[in-house]
Amino acid sequence: MAxxxxxxxxxxxxxxxxxxxxKKYEGQLDISGEIKKLEEKxxxxxxxxxxxxxxxxxxxxARHPERPSTLDYIYMMTKDFVELHxxxxxxxxxxIVGGFAKLDELKVMIIGHQKGRDTKSNLYxxxxxxxxEGYRKALRLMxxxxxxxxxxITMLDTxxxxxxxxxxxxxxxxxxxxxxxxxxxLKVPIIVVIIGEGASGGALGIGVGDRILMLQNTWYSVISPxxxxxxxxxxxxxxEQAAEALKLTADDLLEQGIIDRIIPEPLGxxxxxxxxxxxxxxxxxxxxxxxxxxxxxxxxxxxxxEKFGKMGVYKE
Amino acid sequence: MPWFRRKKENISPESKKTxxxxxxxxxxxxxxxxxxxxxxxxxLWVCPxxxxxxxxxxxxxxSIILDKGTFKEYDKKMISANPLQFEDTKKYTDRxxxxxxxxxxxxxxxxxxxxxxxxxxxxxxxxxxxxGGSMGSVVGxxxxxxxxxxxxxxxxxxxxxxxxxxxxxxxxxxLMQMAKTSSRLARLSDAGIPYISVLSxxxxxxxxASFAMLGDVIIAEPKALIGFAGPRVxxxxxxxxxxxxxxxxxxxxxxxxxxxIVNRKELKDKLTxxxxxxx
Numbered sequence: 246m247a248x249x250x251x252x253x254x255x256x257x258x259x260x261x262x263x264x265x266x267x268k269k270y271e272g273q274l275d276i277s278g279e280i281k282k283l284e285e286k287x288x289x290x291x292x293x294x295x296x297x298x299x300x301x302x303x304x305x306x307a308r309h310p311e312r313p314s315t316l317d318y319i320y321m322m323t324k325d326f327v328e329l330h331x332x333x334x335x336x337x338x339x340x341i342v343g344g345f346a347k348l349d350e351l352k353v354m355i356i357g358h359q360k361g362r363d364t365k366s367n368l369y370x371x372x373x374x375x376x377x378e379g380y381r382k383a384l385r386l387m388x389x390x391x392x393x394x395x396x397x398i399t400m401l402d403t404x405x406x407x408x409x410x411x412x413x414x415x416x417x418x419x420x421x422x423x424x425x426x427x428x429x430x431l432k433v434p435i436i437v438v439i440i441g442e443g444a445s446g447g448a449l450g451i452g453v454g455d456r457i458l459m460l461q462n463t464w465y466s467v468i469s470p471x472x473x474x475x476x477x478x479x480x481x482x483x484x485e486q487a488a489e490a491l492k493l494t495a496d497d498l499l500e501q502g503i504i505d506r507i508i509p510e511p512l513g514x515x516x517x518x519x520x521x522x523x524x525x526x527x528x529x530x531x532x533x534x535x536x537x538x539x540x541x542x543x544x545x546x547x548x549x550x551e552k553f554g555k556m557g558v559y560k561e
Numbered sequence: 562m563p564w565f566r567r568k569k570e571n572i573s574p575e576s577k578k579t580x581x582x583x584x585x586x587x588x589x590x591x592x593x594x595x596x597x598x599x600x601x602x603x604x605l606w607v608c609p610x611x612x613x614x615x616x617x618x619x620x621x622x623x624s625i626i627l628d629k630g631t632f633k634e635y636d637k638k639m640i641s642a643n644p645l646q647f648e649d650t651k652k653y654t655d656r657x658x659x660x661x662x663x664x665x666x667x668x669x670x671x672x673x674x675x676x677x678x679x680x681x682x683x684x685x686x687x688x689x690x691x692x693g694g695s696m697g698s699v700v701g702x703x704x705x706x707x708x709x710x711x712x713x714x715x716x717x718x719x720x721x722x723x724x725x726x727x728x729x730x731x732x733x734x735x736l737m738q739m740a741k742t743s744s745r746l747a748r749l750s751d752a753g754i755p756y757i758s759v760l761s762x763x764x765x766x767x768x769x770a771s772f773a774m775l776g777d778v779i780i781a782e783p784k785a786l787i788g789f790a791g792p793r794v795x796x797x798x799x800x801x802x803x804x805x806x807x808x809x810x811x812x813x814x815x816x817x818x819x820x821x822i823v824n825r826k827e828l829k830d831k832l833t834x835x836x837x838x839x840x
Contacts (some may be wrong), residue, residue: 408790408798418769418789429744446770453740467727467736477649491732492645556737557698558644
């Protein structure tokens, strides 16, 4: 069975394997009719499974190890990327990457969380969990973009800000808070895209903007389903229920008015066809940017303030 | 054969507890001193023996910081609307109504205006008793609105934080309150109006990672737990014991994240002096 198959995908893979097996004998036996039938069945099964994913299954897809990362999208969508490093204060955090790039002719600053794909690269990237210097690097790049009037695109994909001793010592909370404040008044357009996991303050730390877009199979919430389960149910075993209760999928967040748009993914998830995913994302980003670039700066900031001001539900 | 046989049951930790008569006396959780409540109150809930700052409620901070009879509360009736219909082992609506009944508070912050040694100010005080002082839509909205009151009236803003972080039961809505409050503080800051952040025990999670860390001046009560991640989570992550005093006010002062530590008895005078410099 293929590597990285999720539990709910197993029936599909089993059927696909069977077809492969049958194809080996196709020359010897007349089974093309059978194969065709099975292939139709697979397609139907895929549609059935992928269009009825539970929230927890979407969380699993959002974390899929083969899912495209920020750098993958940068390489697939842009040209002339110049990566910029360091926060000028402490060090270069590998869990956040950024730099100038060209989306066709549009010059932009792209910043995003960066996960690894295997153990080695994940250790190098700290599993996409930034330390304070990551947020400060992101802010430095945003200020640079502002100074030279380039729009900013941020890509969110993190299991959370790193909960480490040194992270606390160097002011993890201050670094995130500072970004929220500065992003809310940055004088260039900001588009935020959730490309994988949007876990809490660690995600929001580069997530304030004018348009918030979410890929179809991603999640964004105040806490991960596992941590929520461990706190509220006092056990790690209630992650599925926690995922349901948190209402953390793209559909949920669109309904809650927190995001502006869902970006469709290829059937089975972004990793099934990364180039197609990148093409879809690119065309949407260009469309969104062109709209935002028409808005005057003071209006842009005012709308941004109002946008986040509207989020929340209460009775009075 | 030992001389003494162990009794069947060990001495339980319960039996070590000093019995305190109901309602009259309090025990200092730091040095164990038994203090009469009236004495404690006149000492602003600070242990006279070891200077331990008892965790106190929002009403008590209001009475400590503001001139008597000057507090005017805003948005008092705002309550949670349970936007996700959240349910864990308990329904969120039940949790809310039980907490309201138990604490007499409508949510984890009270906001309003009042005078600090005669200076009109906007104030918000969080309250740990209400679901761990957690921030959901109500806390975020009330903080945002009181920030706007400071902005419109050009009066200083004081926020006393006391919170475990963003409230899980409102999911992404809670998270967005961090952005909401921070963006309103950006506007206040651009207008040159001072904001003083007072950190009390505990201030963690999404509250620290938003308005609590954005004061023009940030001051903390002694030994308050202040941080982003909780100590338990950090310990689990690094697999080591945490050093003594980690994430306490003194640790933050040493690392450059608070301006100074203030004894509760000097809080009002220090705020007055700061406002004088900042206006």
